[in-house]
Amino acid sequence: MANPFEQIRANSNDQRRSMQWYQRQVQQLASNINTPSAAMRSDVFEVAPRIEVGSMYLYRYDPKHKKKLPYYDTFPLVLPFEPTAGGFYGLNLHYLPFLMRAQLLGKLMETANDKTIGDETKMRYNWSLLKSVGNEVKPCVKRYLSQHVITQFYKVNPQDWKATIFLPIDNFVGATKQQVFRDSRNMVNG
Template sequence: MAIQESFLSRVSDAVRSGTVGKEVKRSTKWFHDKIKGLKGEVKNRFSSTNAAKFYREAETRVQPIVFKRKVSLGDLFCYYYNPKYKKTLPYYDMFPMIMLIRAEKETFLGINFHYLRPKWRAILLDRVTAKIGGGLPRWSKLRKIKQIAPTIKRYRFDHIMRKVVPIEENEQEIAIFLPTERFKKSGKTKVWSESERKFG
């Protein structure tokens, strides 16, 4: 596990030391270069390059009904999703990667990191983590983060299409770099550019 910890530390240190710009601007290539050096279980877990492979290789998947009953605010999840109003949406992500920040009876609210370029995902995760500390996510604090506005999405429990993949806390900083976004009705570059125009 030393290899995994070293890899995670590299990402964390880059974000917290202020060198994130240089490191993360080439994050996709950097990620794949690093993943080649991993071995065994660690490499298998993070070798996915798209949503289908990531989902198929996930070690843990839970039924949507279990996810609904045992939601844990602040945790990261991935799942296939079919929006109720997809015909009227300009675009949407079929495989969201969200941090859960609120859950209600029929719907839940999450930060979908896929709506940002990789460099902004790392910065946002770091700032959200700093705001949360050891507690639960509170919108009164999170709303002050300028990159967060375009990532806040509401989802329906009954429109999750398959089992939900939970992301372990110590794997979040790697998972956000994975190119698992599956945007419909628009390309990811356009989505990311529009998100940046919404920064507060």
């Protein structure tokens, strides 16, 4: 299976494009990546032996305390930001509506170590910076335990960050995506 994100990058001609443009491109060119299983089978993501702060990852996750949670995402799209005993803290972008995802990713990409986004680009953020970004980080800050990651980590190529946030591959248990988005908006605005 060919990587549709290569076509999206070619179509952008390395120009800045609107959120709507990326969303349309993903709907047209990556429509076959619409479930977690399809994402893991695709050529889009690279298996990574471990995570690094400043990169973006997908993986299957089975929360330890899921019975206590009102809902959770079993296929998070995460920007790790801090290691912790037995795991790490990360921003699961799936908790944010698409526009808020794009806005937050845009702010974080301003911290990138390269002006031109390439294969080795990393975002340089930490908890202090994330707190100063605004309330939009609140709904997506999660702690992940390494023992509850049930697949390999799938690293997103930095050149594909903008397109990946629009893939419909979240897998919420206990609530619909619309309910999660509504709760997140309330948390951000409340």
